[in-house]
Amino acid sequence: MNDSALFDKIMATLRTTVECSQVIACLAEFAATSFSSTTSPQREQIFRKIPTQIAPLLNDMLSKASYTAEEQIVVKRQINDLLDKLRTYKSIKLTIAFRPNDETIAFFSDWIKKNVKIDLLVDLQFDKSIVGGAQIIAGGVYKDYSVKKKLADRFQIQKEEILSLLD
Amino acid sequence: MIIDPISLIFLTIAVTTLAVLLFFLTRAYTTVVQRLHHAEKANTQLQNQLSEKPIKLLEQAHEQMQEIIDQANKKAAEILANSKSYEDNSSRVLKDKLGELEKQQSMVFAKASDDMKIAYQNLMTQIQEQDIDTLKTMTKDIESDVVADFKEFRDELEKETINSEKVVKEKIDEEYLTMEKDLNEYKQKKYQKIDDDIYKILYRVSEMVLNEGISYDKQKALVLDALETAKKEQVFK
Numbered sequence: 001m002n003d004s005a006l007f008d009k010i011m012a013t014l015r016t017t018v019e020c021s022q023v024i025a026c027l028a029e030f031a032a033t034s035f036s037s038t039t040s041p042q043r044e045q046i047f048r049k050i051p052t053q054i055a056p057l058l059n060d061m062l063s064k065a066s067y068t069a070e071e072q073i074v075v076k077r078q079i080n081d082l083l084d085k086l087r088t089y090k091s092i093k094l095t096i097a098f099r100p101n102d103e104t105i106a107f108f109s110d111w112i113k114k115n116v117k118i119d120l121l122v123d124l125q126f127d128k129s130i131v132g133g134a135q136i137i138a139g140g141v142y143k144d145y146s147v148k149k150k151l152a153d154r155f156q157i158q159k160e161e162i163l164s165l166l167d
Numbered sequence: 168m169i170i171d172p173i174s175l176i177f178l179t180i181a182v183t184t185l186a187v188l189l190f191f192l193t194r195a196y197t198t199v200v201q202r203l204h205h206a207e208k209a210n211t212q213l214q215n216q217l218s219e220k221p222i223k224l225l226e227q228a229h230e231q232m233q234e235i236i237d238q239a240n241k242k243a244a245e246i247l248a249n250s251k252s253y254e255d256n257s258s259r260v261l262k263d264k265l266g267e268l269e270k271q272q273s274m275v276f277a278k279a280s281d282d283m284k285i286a287y288q289n290l291m292t293q294i295q296e297q298d299i300d301t302l303k304t305m306t307k308d309i310e311s312d313v314v315a316d317f318k319e320f321r322d323e324l325e326k327e328t329i330n331s332e333k334v335v336k337e338k339i340d341e342e343y344l345t346m347e348k349d350l351n352e353y354k355q356k357k358y359q360k361i362d363d364d365i366y367k368i369l370y371r372v373s374e375m376v377l378n379e380g381i382s383y384d385k386q387k388a389l390v391l392d393a394l395e396t397a398k399k400e401q402v403f404k
Binding site: 092094096097098100104107108111112115116117128129131132133134136138139141143145146147148151152155162163 | 377404
């Protein structure tokens with residue numbers, strides 16, 4: 001698999017900015033070892049921190065037990081290229097009122113990748129005060145689709161009726 | 168030398184005239200000297216006579232003076248005698264006259280006194296009547312003045328009282344309106360605050376109820392709805 005295909009696959013597999021940060025951290029740590037600790041237990045120790053769906057892809061790239069000097073240079077360059085790509089990836093900030101499980105995160109990420117762009121990450125934030133729905137920031141545009149906003153709008157529109165009910 | 172005949176004639180006439188004139192002058196002088204001589208004579212005689220006459224004249228004058236003095240004394244004695252009798256008569260007459268005059272004066276005075284008394288009484292009565300009238304008039308005037316002043320004072324007092332009452336009423340009304348306005352504003356603020364508070368409480372309660380009442384699946388569906396809406400609104404472009 002060439003680098004571009006691998007990178008595309010990794011990016012398509014990554015769902016959230018948290019996962020991206022984990023991958024960046026792992027790759028940076030791995031590169032810092034100067035490939036000296038490429039033993040299986042040590043590598044597993046490093047890659048254990050990354051999301052499970054990413055680990056096999058990185059294992060393919062970094063599975064060799066030992067590297068020659070030329071290979072080290074090539075792998076190093078690959079890692080740096082990947083890090084550069086990961087650091088420049090765009091994301092959509094999604095603030096929601098509940099803590100989603102992996103399945104739900106995958107659901108939202110898939111929806112975004114399918115409906116918006118395949119290499120977009122989801123920056124998930126939790127805020128119970130928004131009651132429900134989501135607040136979205138995409139491309140510098142902020143939109144509030146929360147239940148809190150809808151409730152406030154409804155209260156504002158029907159304020160007189162609500163107050164009249166209180167009398 | 169030959170003399171003109173006319174001049175000769177004229178000269179002859181002049182000499183003749185002068186000779187005539189000298190003649191008359193001489194004659195007049197002689198006459199005047201004679202008269203002067205006679206006058207001196209008469210003067211001498213007169214002086215002689217005058218030196219003899221004064222003594223006689225003094226004697227005569229003395230005699231005449233004595234006579235005159237005697238006559239004067241006699242006349243004086245007569246006059247004195249006459250004057251004494253006249254004095255007595257005069258005194259008596261005078262007394263009579265004075266008595267009569269006194270009586271007349273007394274009568275006149277009594278009459279005048281009576282007249283004056285009557286006049287004075289009349290005057291007093293008149294003055295008294297006038298005083299009474301004046302007093303009555305003054306009383307009436309004072310009464311009318313006092314009544315007018317009192318009426319004016321009462322009117323002024325009523326006017327001032329009404330004005331004061333009006334001003335106080337206006338002030339009270341104004342204060343009342345201000346207070347009513349402030350009270351209404353205060354009530355409005357309080358009502359607004361109560362409404363807002365109730366509204367906030369209700370809103371907060373609604374939030375809490377919804378927050379607790381929304382299921383996981385519903386939350387997920389709401390997020391999906393949000394994403395769909397954003398997509399429709401082209402937020403992701």
